[in-house]
Amino acid sequence: MAETMFLYWGSGSPPCWATMLALEEKGFSGYRNKLLSFSKKEQKREDVLKLNPRGQLPTFKDGDLVINESKAICLYLENQYHDKGLQLIPDGxxxxxxxxxxxxxxxxxxxxxxxxxxxxxxxxxxxxxxxxxxxxxxxxxxxxxxxxxxxxxxxxxxxxxxxxxxxxxxxxxxxxxxxxxxxxxxxxxxxxxxxxxxxxxxxxxxxxxxxxxxxxxxxxxxxxxx
Amino acid sequence: MAETMFLYWGSGSPPCWATMLALEEKGFSGYRNKLLSFSKKEQKREDVLKLNPRGQLPTFKDGDLVINESKAICLYLENQYHDKGLQLIPDGxxxxxxxxxxxxxxxxxxxxxxxxxxxxxxxxxxxxxxxxxxxxxxxxxxxxxxxxxxxxxxxxxxxxxxxxxxxxxxxxxxxxxxxxxxxxxxxxxxxxxxxxxxxxxxxxxxxxxxxxxxxxxxxxxxxxxx
Known part of the structure; x- marks a missing residue:
């Protein structure tokens, strides 16, 4: 399933890191991704802005769905792929x-x-x-x-x-x-x-x-x- | 069920208001609550600090459970009382x-x-x-x-x-x-x-x-x- 996903991310950004941790824990290792440089302002590139008009990272796609807020991405992954990888929100x-x-x-x-x-x-x-x-x-x-x-x-x-x-x-x-x-x-x-x-x-x-x-x-x- | 709940809140605070909207939409009108004054710093009262050591509002209880972050409260309400009131996170x-x-x-x-x-x-x-x-x-x-x-x-x-x-x-x-x-x-x-x-x-x-x-x-x- 990881091939339906694409992540633009920046090194050391807490919301990017959280998203990447959730992707790994949910068993999506090997998801497609592109590291962008904050110092070169690459998050303002046209291909990012098309998906995320504020030019922020993470910017994430799963198939046609675009989700850019780290907490939304992580909750989406847990909801949508509940039975895959580690369960991140307990049932109790x-x-x-x-x-x-x-x-x-x-x-x-x-x-x-x-x-x-x-x-x-x-x-x-x-x-x-x-x-x-x-x-x-x-x-x-x-x-x-x-x-x-x-x-x-x-x-x-x-x-x-x-x-x-x-x-x-x-x-x-x-x-x-x-x-x-x-x-x-x-x-x-x-x-x-x-x-x-x-x-x-x-x-x-x-x-x-x-x-x-x-x-x-x-x-x-x-x-x-x- | 509203009688198991208690909310400390402040007037005009966006996270308090969001929590109250979720409580109303989920059908918990009449939940017990206490309005506190930010200008009198009542959110730093001892009874609040006991539940919420940062002295922030909202501070919320459902039975023995204490949940203080508005987004956590709202997602908890939707999860725990999924079939009550309005469904706030769609299935699709x-x-x-x-x-x-x-x-x-x-x-x-x-x-x-x-x-x-x-x-x-x-x-x-x-x-x-x-x-x-x-x-x-x-x-x-x-x-x-x-x-x-x-x-x-x-x-x-x-x-x-x-x-x-x-x-x-x-x-x-x-x-x-x-x-x-x-x-x-x-x-x-x-x-x-x-x-x-x-x-x-x-x-x-x-x-x-x-x-x-x-x-x-x-x-x-x-x-x-x-």
Whole structure:
């Protein structure tokens, strides 16, 4: 079935990575795809704009269907190919609610304190930075990460983020953890997160979708003081 | 079943409104709820924080289950109570993909040019505003609204945002259209959007969930130049 699919993607983009993880976990390895360069603004190419007028990645097709929002793609894959590959939304009442809650809760990790730190460091020259402002952001980032650390601890050994199995919540959570590590987060301060990160790094879907440019280029160490 | 549910909400918040629309459409009118005041920071009350450590609204319970992210709540309601009230995610392959795509695509309307205009006008004193910057934001907002206008036009008379029936996409799209109108958008420039807005204003779920403080307080006219 993978031959009906086509994905335009960018390296290191969390929504692209989530989409690729879902494709791998649903058993669509070998789907057709094209890596585009954000720095060359290739996502604004005409062939992409035809499918996605905002020129954003991921841009995805399955047959004639165009779906461009990562969460829509992943839920579509789970719905449409329910019995193929790994089931990413559990059947149980409580398990399903938790997987959905964590899947969307990930947004708080992405657009909360991490984004504030990133924006502040990118837009404020070093000599103008106010350590108090930074410390406040770092403290908020630690609180946010602490919530996720506790979720894992409560589940216990071998935890995934919404229970004892890999679910759609991990599809969206893992890329953000990996980005935090790349940006210098001292993840050993969060032992359950460290264990989770290490375990998932070995997962075939993660290895198959690891951002290629990360292998050669180190990330800016923006989170090493968190 | 509505008696198993409890919702903490704030007036005029798009995710709260979407949750309330889904509850009404799924036939849970009369669910227990508590309106909290953002201006008094009541979302940081201890009883909310116990359920939602970030102190955000909506905060929702169904029996023992706590779900706080609006999209998780709405998808949970549709999944768990599939046969109750209106079906919000269609069964058909294409219809389902489109409803999911539009549901998540709404984020572009919320966090794109509209937010830029809001941020610029809130943070820049009138005497320091650069008309060129504003014009660029206004132009981007017109482009974004133009996409949605075309979606409705392509569907034709009586269109909802993902087809000929009300779906989960409308649950998330309508509150943003209504907010644009409240903020002074001259919606008559977008005839299909105007028709959509007027039709949905008459919908019982919309009337039952209309932000109460809007009835007495006019909104700041931030979008009247779009």
């Amino acid at each position: 009442h409580k398990e399903k609610a938790l997987a959905l809650q964590r899947m969307f809760e990930v947004q708080n990790l992405r657009s909360g304190p991490m984004e504030k730190i990133f924006m502040y460091l990118s837009s404020t020259p070093e000599e103008n930075r106010d350590q108090k402002v930074l410390d406040e952001h770092y403290s908020q980032a630690r609180n946010e990460l602490g919530l996720w650390e506790n979720y894992l601890k409560e589940i216990g050994d071998g935890a995934f983020i919404a229970g004892t199995n890999f679910t759609m919540a991990d599809v969206f959570f893992f890329p953000l953890v990996a980005i935090c590590v790349r940006l210098g987060l001292q993840i050993e301060k969060f032992p359950a997160l460290l264990d989770y990160y290490k375990r998932l790094c070995d997962r075939p879907s993660v290895q198959a979708s690891w951002p290629p440019h990360w292998k050669d280029e180190p990330g800016p160490k923006m989170l090493n003081a968190v | 392959h294409k219809e389902k993909a489109l409803a999911l795509q539009r549901m998540f695509e709404v984020q572009n309307l919320r966090s794109g040019p509209m937010e830029k205009i809001f941020m610029y006008l809130s943070s820049t004193p009138e005497e320091n505003r650069d008309q060129k910057v504003l014009d660029e934001h206004y132009s981007q907002a017109r482009n974004e609204l133009g996409l949605w206008e075309n979606y409705l036009k392509e569907i034709g008379d009586g269109a909802f945002i993902a087809g000929t029936n009300f779906t989960m996409a409308d649950v998330f799209f309508f509150p943003l259209v209504a907010i644009c109108v409240r903020l002074g958008l001259q919606i008559e420039k977008f005839p299909a959007l105007l028709d959509y807005y007027k039709r949905l204003c008459d919908r019982p779920s919309v009337q039952a969930s209309w932000p109460p403080h809007w009835k007495d307080e006019p909104g700041p006219k931030m979008l009247n130049a779009v």
